[in-house]
Amino acid sequence: MFYQCPKCKRKWQYPVKKCPDCFEMLEKMNSKTAKVFAVSKISVPSLAHPHVPYFALLLEDEFKNKWAQKSFKEYSVGQSVDYPASADAKTVAIWRIKYDLSEAIEKIIGLIGEPNIKPKSKILIIPALNEPRHPYFKNNTSPDFLEQTILLLINRGAQKENIQIAGQSFNDIPIEACAMKSGLLNVCLKYGIPPLDLSKIPFAKKDDLEISENVFSADIILNLAMLKTGKACASENLFKFLNKKNYLGLKYLYGEKEIFKKIQTVLPEILTLAEADRIQTEEKFVSFLGLAMASRDSLGLDAVFNKIRPGKALPKILADIKMEDVLIAGRQLEESKFDNINI
Ligand SMILES: [Zn+2]
Known part of the structure; x- marks a missing residue:
């Protein structure tokens, strides 16, 4: 740009x-x-x-x-360099953030086929909101990323009144404290979108799962993931749609891999937009990667990220993912790698 x-x-x-x-x-x-x-x-x-x-x-x-x-692909002078979009649900888009986050978000969402946003579309956003930490620790979705996503939705015709930004605390820290320290609350207030605590609204029973009712009344669901080395953050963020007690009980009984298999069968289409500009390493340092990613398949996205920036071990939840089933759009996996150098 x-x-x-x-x-x-x-x-x-x-x-x-x-x-x-x-x-x-x-x-x-x-x-x-x-x-x-x-x-x-x-x-x-x-x-x-x-x-x-x-x-x-x-x-x-x-x-x-x-x-x-x-x-990594050889081109000759005069040849065009194109990045075709793919609406296949298994597509994972990769784009390099140069200087402009809004451009990168627009690009990744375009590469996987934009959702049809109408003024009356009910949009549910679930940012990564895990700990009461300042944005530079890269624990939670960055305020910038949330703001640029909201602006993109508004530019595409969405109405602020129809956007919900939801979260839920799975630890002992109140979600309000996380929202405040992460800077996400300020973004919500700036755009007049009241944040929603999912634990305070009803859950719908689907077999042995209890999933927030709002998930089933939304037309478009956006999962804003903050990627971290050695983790499957995009997929794990979707657990926040479950009732906390239900999640902890199922985790004890079956483990997260099985819970994910179960929720995959009942959740509607969810579009993951993932931040990997500066990422938290396993040693809790923040390291540069300069990427933004998107997919309708959060497991595929996590698997691609774990190839780009491998941790010490592959997260268990990704054990069955076959990379040959994943389609890549935008920048190629090889050229997106930034080997384990902490700069
Ligand atoms: Zn001038």
Whole structure:
């Protein structure tokens, strides 16, 4: 994405918002094409790019803007670089966040086929909200990620009154404390969307599961996951739709892998938008990855993430996932890897 001053026509590759010369608000240049302008083959590994050979592409759009991109696929000069969307439920979209989170969210949701948002669509959002921690610890969904998702929904025609942002505490800490410290409460208040504590509203009984009734009255459900190394955060976040007592009881009886199998059979379609810009490692450090991902298959998304950034062991819940069943859209898995370097 490039940004242009409507007055002096200067361009930037990052959203500086206002032109420093004219103080005009910059406009987004929505480029549709990317052609290879130049290509270099890299055969010498470096710390951040240990796998060779790969190709450094210099791409050019229809406005003559140029930018660099890594690729494991070889392209020749003049060739188009396209990222076709796929509406297949098994598709996992990967995109690199450059400087603009809104662009990345728009891209990942486009790659898996946007849901049909109408003004009357009831939208239920479940952010990752686990601990009362400041956003820079990357425990919970970032306020920025939630805000850009809300803005995207509003831009697509959704009405604020029909958006619900829900959460539930599965530990002893009140959900209000988590919402406040994570900065998510401020985002809710800014857009006039009252947060919803799922533990305070009725659950519907489905076999031995007790699932929040709101899940079945929503037209579109968004699961905003915050990915962490060595975990299956996107899938685990969906447990929050269960009654806490029911979840703990089933966990004791069968384990999380079995609970997930059960809820998969009763939950409606859920769209996961996952944040992996800066991720928490198993040692609880925060490390750069620079990715955003999306899928209608949260297990597939978690499996792809665990390939991109493997932990010490694969989470049990992902043990049966076959990578050959997963379809990747957007940036390829290999080029998204950022090996275990903590920067
Ligand atoms: Zn200007």
